Amino acid sequence: MRPGLKVYNSLSKEKEIFEPLNAPYVGMYVCGPTVYSNVHLGNVRTFMSFDVIYRYLKHLDFKVRYVRNITDVGHLQGDEDDGEDKISKRAKLENLEPMEIVQKYTNDFHDVMAMFNILPPDIEPSATGHIIEQIEMTRTLLEKGLAYEVDGSVYFDVEAYNKTNHYGKLSGRKLEDLISNTRELDGQDEKRNPVDFALWKKATKGHLMRWPSPWGDGFPGWHLECSVMSTKYLGANFDIHGGGMDLKFPHHECEIAQNHGATDEEGAKYWLHTNMLTVNGQKMSKSLGNSFLPSELIAGSHELLDKPYSPMTVRFFMLQSHYSSTLDFSNEALTAAQKGYTKLANGLKLIGELSYTEDGAEKNEKAIKQIEQICNNCYFAMNDDFNTALTIGHLFNLLKKINSIHTGNLKYSEIGEEVFDKMISTFKTFTVNVLGLVEEERINSKSVLNILTDLYKEAKDAKDYDKVDEIRAKLKDLGLVLKDMKTKVDWAYEE
């Protein structure tokens, strides 16, 4: 199935056949979060999308090295050089060290990823762990005449780069348009050109996160870390670079310029961009105030939420659209997703219980053909730029067949053992391994036990001692003992 994979490359704006530089190895870099506060649901969508991409590539037997960074250097807000960055700001607010902030929200990020069954990357490098490399790349760019230093800060010289390259090729911009569209900002006279961006920024007096460099104490520019870490762990040329649509410009554009400027190589071959999660048609973002946290979602505690939604419901909801489309959040859609997910989860439960039994029915060639077609369709859908929405559609079609077996509408022997096995394994593999949708435990064992103790008590009152002994024995097998108290029946763990 491997040769069929196509991906939409933002760089060429075309769907291309996926051909890794060094098959079966695949290098994938995804821009991670800035850990100055909790990740919200919109952030989750991007990481979930790349999680499925990572899972599917692995399913196709590619040897994937997935690198996703943690941005833990505080970057300035906007171009205003007022010396305060997000992490420091937060540190002062919470009365913590900047690195405590970084750790706190990195932990939160990891918790959230685990909650949604998003696999950890193979390497998760942090910006602060690669200061030396960032200084090195800055030096290289200076040596090549693609950067200049002004009073302890170093800027990338976009115009110089653009003489022999196209700055703006990813986001479809022309340098002259960019220059003419740039607003005049105060306090940035340091730059030769408003489109230039910082590689290294001089730290002002109060700036907490600072490192020594050949240009004095300072900190790296935002775009630089990704260029440095992708190059370090994946090489000057690698296969996939991903991130949210909103990073296309300027972040990814700058990355391309830095990578190419520093290494003379092309950097990423395929650029994949995930679209935004919207609320009432508007992008979910912290600054708009329409974002909510995964924890609020699970608790149903946000004013936009009618009720709580489980992580798998959300995962199903998100995968029901294509990663490159915007997805609008609504309670109606989430409720529908909850039911859809439950249907799928019941299927997962069911396949654990079904086992092939010869029942002498005649072969049903039509059913066999249908099932085989659906199984192939799962691959076709995922091969077509990771179309999870279509894949889920196929999984529901497959589930209908599985349920038909279960209810006896379709007999085992009609499809034969081989097709049965294929049906079950395809359903399971795509649902669990590729889409990462797993059965959510929602049984409260204690309340189930209460039902049992009630039944026990009823049997005892009716003097049905056979039943009483049976319940007692079965619970004992599970390591539980029943205790007849004066006022009630209680249970305890067997000592």
Added chain:
RNA sequence: GGUCGAGUGGCCGAGUGGCUAGGCAGAGCUCUGCAAAAGCUCGUACAGCGGUUCGAAUCCGCUCUCGACCUCCA
């Protein structure tokens, strides 16, 4: 203002020239002590206007509406 993208049945959401995704909601049937689950059947939608074509949701043009990026953002 510039660049790019989107408008699909009651709702969500795939689909990019002919082969009517799928989920939710709704209607009917089967099964059934009741109920649920499940299966089967049904609704024939593509913002508007014009064009290309034997044929368009899908291509082209115009109009309307919405969004993203152009500043930190997944």
